[in-house]
Amino acid sequence: MPHPLDNHPILRMNGAGNEILVLDLRGTDHVLAPEEARAIAAAPGLRFDQLMALHDPREAGDDAFMRIYNIDGSLSGACGNGARCVAYALAREGRERLSLATDAGRIETRREAETVFTVDMGRPRLDWRDIPLAREADTRAVALEPAAPGAPAQFSAVSMGNPHAVFFVDDAQAVPLASLGRAIECHPLFPERANVSFAQILSRDDILLRVWERGTGATKACGSAACATLVSAARAGLTERRARLRLPGGDLFIEWRADDHVLMTGPVEFEFETRLTAKLFEGAAA
Numbered sequence: 001m002p003h004p005l006d007n008h009p010i011l012r013m014n015g016a017g018n019e020i021l022v023l024d025l026r027g028t029d030h031v032l033a034p035e036e037a038r039a040i041a042a043a044p045g046l047r048f049d050q051l052m053a054l055h056d057p058r059e060a061g062d063d064a065f066m067r068i069y070n071i072d073g074s075l076s077g078a079c080g081n082g083a084r085c086v087a088y089a090l091a092r093e094g095r096e097r098l099s100l101a102t103d104a105g106r107i108e109t110r111r112e113a114e115t116v117f118t119v120d121m122g123r124p125r126l127d128w129r130d131i132p133l134a135r136e137a138d139t140r141a142v143a144l145e146p147a148a149p150g151a152p153a154q155f156s157a158v159s160m161g162n163p164h165a166v167f168f169v170d171d172a173q174a175v176p177l178a179s180l181g182r183a184i185e186c187h188p189l190f191p192e193r194a195n196v197s198f199a200q201i202l203s204r205d206d207i208l209l210r211v212w213e214r215g216t217g218a219t220k221a222c223g224s225a226a227c228a229t230l231v232s233a234a235r236a237g238l239t240e241r242r243a244r245l246r247l248p249g250g251d252l253f254i255e256w257r258a259d260d261h262v263l264m265t266g267p268v269e270f271e272f273e274t275r276l277t278a279k280l281f282e283g284a285a286a
């Protein structure tokens with residue numbers, strides 16, 4: 001029997017430099033196995049930061065249900081830049097606004113301009129159990145214990161549907177992102193691991209940000225991390241509730257509205273469309 005994804009189209013896009021694949025599985029009952037996600041990531045030209053698999057909606061009013069894969073095959077409950085890429089992909093069907101469900105909740109997107117999209121990421125979750133953390137803590141300032149060599153002593157914890165640890169630093173460019181990110185992602189405080197951000201406050205509405213993503217590593221942009229950072233900075237009184245987040249791949253504009261929803265706006269680029277082949281999955285579970 002041919003592999004169900006043989007000859008299936010796949011889109012390569014990026015959201016502010018965050019490398020995204022969009023795999024539209026609506027109308028099929030195929031659920032991508034972690035091994036299959038890793039096989040796609042290993043194919044020439046298809047390496048991704050996140051793969052967004054679209055499934056038929058489970059509830060009336062939704063446009064799709066999404067499964068979000070990291071490069072190691074693990075799943076995430078949220079991906080802000082990926083959602084904006086999905087919004088661009090489905091805009092080709094004439095849909096300018098979307099409601100997208102994940103296991104962590106529902107997010108909404110809208111088109112602002114030809115290649116600029118906003119995603120409403122919903123409310124941040126700020127209770128230590130929701131991050132989750134391994135022990136009770138005030139999420140505004142959690143002590144990193146045991147200490148990680150070279151890491152700041154404390155961080156802010158936020159869930160945007162996925163776990164984030166945000167460290168405020170004087171010089172984000174000087175942070176050894178790979179070594180610290182790897183160590184903190186898997187720190188015993190995070191039973192589900194964490195996305196790790198290093199943020200430098202430039203002014204009350206301007207933040208420089210570098211991110212080590214859970215399950216993927218250093219990326220050029222991480223939307224949910226940008227949201228978690230703005231929420232952390234505003235809670236700490238370091239910024240207003242609206243700011244520009246400068247990431248290596250581009251700028252994201254984040255607003256934590258009075259109704260508690262966090263909105264992110266930024267650019268999306270379509271790179272190319274190609275087709276998967278059965279050969280790619282040889283050795284991976286079907």
Ligand SMILES: N[C@@H](CCC[C@H](N)C(=O)O)C(=O)O
Binds near residue numbers: 049050082162
């Ligand atoms: N790049 C994403 C976040 C992707 C998920 C993350 N690596 C996780 O495992 O939670 C974004 O734009 O939000």
